[in-house]
Amino acid sequence: MNKRTVFIGYGIALLAAVAVSVTLLNEDQSAHVALASTEQSAPVDAVARLGDQYIEGRELRTLLATLPEAARQQLRDNRPALDEWLRSRLAEKRLLEQANAQGWTxxxxxxxxxxxxxxxxxxxxxxxxxxxVPDDYPGEEDLRAVYEANKANWVTPAMFHVSQIFLAIDGRQSLDTLRKQAFELAKRAQDGKTDFAELAAKHSQDRESAQRGGDIGRRHLEQLLPEVRPVLARLEVGAVSEPVQSATGFHILKLTDLQPSRTATLDEVRMQLQTKLRLHARSRSPKPIWRGWSTRCS
CATH class of the missing domain: 1.20.5 (Single alpha-helices involved in coiled-coils or other helix-helix interfaces)
Incomplete structure (x- = not known):
């Protein structure tokens, strides 16, 4: 028989590794048997063969490991692509054989x-x-030492849970009229006879928070407008402020809850500390000797 046959074998390890089976039989089985009886047998774990060239299972796994994850996934999911990739690799090996035969190396x-x-x-x-960096670095002792030495960095600011009634300065009403309306709403909210959430839902012009009864969620003071920060800092939980004017309008504020400033625990910052310490340790590892060299030609 003169035609060349490409034979792909199967190995349990390969099937587990790439989760596909490969068949590159281009001729009938009888032709394959005849050719196999005259050619040197391939290793037991050979997964692909072209004439006397073959790819062993371990070689295939090594080659796959050098590919980017996206390329490996494509080969796992795409049998024709894997077939083509194996053909290309076998062709490369044949070319290398020819180059070596000519003393190219x-x-x-x-x-x-x-x-x-x-x-x-x-x-x-x-x-x-x-x-x-060792897998077990940093240890518990190192973590705790760094945590204690930098406790000031782990302080979390106070969190203010705020609701508001907002009246926008939009030019449709005079500033005096809008201010008067704001003070009237603040007085109604402060006397406790009308629920703040009801007033916000009916009168607040910040429609997003109005749908939640004026609730704007938990915020650090730094996340709020400069005009409202000192007012909130003085409010007691449950209290309603006088109207606060900003560039955009009047804000009537209610402090519904306050989480005081506190220091985060070691467990809360453990992952962050581990990452920083490992990066720092790696940056201090030996560098190539030529780094920092300066050369001068005269």
Whole structure:
């Protein structure tokens, strides 16, 4: 038989690794059997073969590991793509065989390229190895020491749970009229006879918060308008403020809840601390010796 047959074998390890089966039989089974009886047998774990060239399971796994995750996923999900990829790899191996037969790797310029590439691989892998941070770093003792030394950085500001009635300055009413309306609403909210949420739902012109009875949620003071910060800081929980004028309108504020400033616990900042300490440790690992060198030609 003169035609070349491409044979793809199956291995349990390969099936587990790529979750697909590959078949590249281009001729009938009898032709394959005849050819297989005259050619050198492939290793037991060979997963692809072209003539006397083959790809072993471990080689395929190594090749797949060098690919980006997106490319690996595409091969797992796309059987034709995996077939084509294996064909291409077998063709490359055949070309390499031809190049070696012609003594290509013995050419001086090729030898120099091989030497240079080898040096770069050795350097890169060595630098990666010495810059690795141990998996168990930082330990509990290190974490606690850094946490205690930097406690001031873990202080969380007070959280104010605020509701408002907002009257916008939009030019449709005079400022005096709008101010008078704001004070009237504030007085009704302060006397307790009318529920603040009802007043907000009916009169507030911030429609989003009005739908929630004026509730604007929990905020740090720094997240609020400068004009309202000192007013809220003086309010007691449950109290309603006098109208506060800002550039956009009048705000009648109710402090519905207050979470005082506190220091975050170690457990709350543990992940953040671990990440920072590991990055810091890696940045202090040995650097390539040529970094920092200066050269001068005279």
């Amino acid at each position: 013995s050419r001086p310029e090729i030898q120099e390229m091989i030497r240079s590439a080898t040096e770069q691989i050795v350097l890169r892998t060595y630098i990666d190895s010495v810059s690795q």
